[in-house]
Amino acid sequence: MTDNFLDQGKLICVDWGSSNFRAFLLDDKAELVDRIYFDKGMLELKPDEFEPVLFDLLKYWPTTPIILAGMVGSQKGWRNVKYITCPVKMHDLSQNLTHIVNAQARKVAIIAGVDTEASGAQYDVARGEETQVIGAIEMIGQALEKQAVFCLPGTHSKWMKIADKSIVDFSTHMTGELYDLLIKHSILAPQPASAPKIEDDEAFIKGVKCAKADGGLAHHIFSARTNMLNGELQQNEIEPYLSGILIGTEIKEMQRAIENMQHVYLVGTQALNKLFQLALQQFDLPSSLIDGEKAAYTGMSSIAKQANL
Amino acid sequence: MTDNFLDQGKLICVDWGSSNFRAFLLDDKAELVDRIYFDKGMLELKPDEFEPVLFDLLKYWPTTPIILAGMVGSQKGWRNVKYITCPVKMHDLSQNLTHIVNAQARKVAIIAGVDTEASGAQYDVARGEETQVIGAIEMIGQALEKQAVFCLPGTHSKWMKIADKSIVDFSTHMTGELYDLLIKHSILAPQPASAPKIEDDEAFIKGVKCAKADGGLAHHIFSARTNMLNGELQQNEIEPYLSGILIGTEIKEMQRAIENMQHVYLVGTQALNKLFQLALQQFDLPSSLIDGEKAAYTGMSSIAKQANL
Incomplete structure (x- = not known):
């Protein structure tokens, strides 16, 4: 220096x-x-x-x-x-x-x-x-709307409702931590020997779509197992698939909880912002990406x- | 013998x-x-x-x-x-x-x-x-209705829809396994030294009621932490409270998924049957208890x- x-x-x-x-x-x-x-x-x-x-x-x-x-x-x-x-x-x-x-x-x-x-x-x-x-x-x-929704994805995601530049309400979601627990400690944990972690948008989207159906998170995650049984899912697709279910569920719940949500500002790392944007697209929700560190x-x-x- | x-x-x-x-x-x-x-x-x-x-x-x-x-x-x-x-x-x-x-x-x-x-x-x-x-x-x-719903609580709960004594459809819920993961491996895990596991119907019902609100499972479980921060929950109430959130969420999702559910037959151990019956009461759903082993x-x-x- x-x-x-x-x-x-x-x-x-x-x-x-x-x-x-x-x-x-x-x-x-x-x-x-x-x-x-x-x-x-x-x-x-x-x-x-x-x-x-x-x-x-x-x-x-x-x-x-x-x-x-x-x-x-x-x-x-x-x-x-x-x-x-x-x-x-x-x-x-x-x-x-x-x-x-x-x-x-x-x-x-x-x-x-x-x-x-x-x-x-x-x-x-x-x-x-x-x-x-x-x-x-x-x-x-100037581009900020009078009412806006921000999502900060992470181990404990936060969704924040903004009105007139004030944070009026927010909620925390242990989505990232649940993902870690499932991948590391549950019966859904992939067998390390046969399953190198991969980026797989297709399996991720399949997970998001699963989350949109009735039944709830505790039900949907079980499909990581049954879809292996019937050949719909490969060993190395489990991680992106579960990630899709968890993030998809978070978005679905927020769409229910926040009236008239039209758009989401994503504030996080590039990788998480991209994943959440892909998931939001499955709900026809447009989003803008903001670098979390700069924010x-x-x-x-x-x-x-x-x-x- | x-x-x-x-x-x-x-x-x-x-x-x-x-x-x-x-x-x-x-x-x-x-x-x-x-x-x-x-x-x-x-x-x-x-x-x-x-x-x-x-x-x-x-x-x-x-x-x-x-x-x-x-x-x-x-x-x-x-x-x-x-x-x-x-x-x-x-x-x-x-x-x-x-x-x-x-x-x-x-x-x-x-x-x-x-x-x-x-x-x-x-x-x-x-x-x-x-x-x-x-x-x-x-x-x-003879007492069995033409249409009926059975719940078999456990590590992986099953909900089975019956019509004319046939199993027409069912779904699995990893509720019990999620509870174990949270209690053993998550940031919500109670501190062993200060939190002997207790039976606490009041904390359990508080958890069930939390599950009924908007926001979803990944959000509601975080309240085990925030309710400790604001003094609403004691260390030794975390386990029954989380159990209430998880079982409550399962019931809420099934009430959404199964049209016109009026009554649930619970088939399990005495302890789990009792817990699920208590949770079902918060949804105004009557239930009958059946010993799972005898079944x-x-x-x-x-x-x-x-x-x-």
């Missing part, structure tokens, strides 16, 4: 989750200058270890202000930052930053998570996704700017 | 599954005289080991005819017995027994499994449950009698 390079950095945005640490160095136009990835999740850290670990990871950017989002602000994180209850807009987040006094007398602040009771009768929480959606809203700009640091930098961090 | 005791035995009914072996000795009135349980599942056996293992397990009943049902008739069982396709009635099963020539020149026959494509677009299979339902139909007798040997003995085994 050159001095010049370091001089450009005006803000560090950190997405610190249970198993990953991602820091983004932005210039004064909020453009990405550099990034640092670590598999230094926060689950293994004690409260007094966050500060030394953070400053050590960011030692090449020694004075730049830091804004953080994600599970770092949870009960098991650095500070247990109180949730802000929906509806939540950018202003609510920027006016409620948790500032952390630190050894380097540096500007360090954590963005609050959000919670909601609006979705059915089920209490729900998010940490990090609210900031990604705020960033995605900034990225979309994260765009959200953090917008909040930091509004807060004059 | 006395000689007199052995003399009473006229038929041995064996339910031989992947992990359990259950044999029932019946007298000439099809009443239970004795039973043998073994955790000698068939998954570990090679095809030529079934006969010696069976005759060894049944050595105190050396000459009695044997009828078998369950996974023993599958690809990984003693013989791969072809499925009979729905609609299936007792006569179809009794006329299609697979007789096995054996060293003791004894009457030994396996009951076929059943399959269906009627349920949505999903191919489905059963081995053993068809015999239990045939037995349950015999046990109900199994009643079904086998009725089929054996009709086949003149």
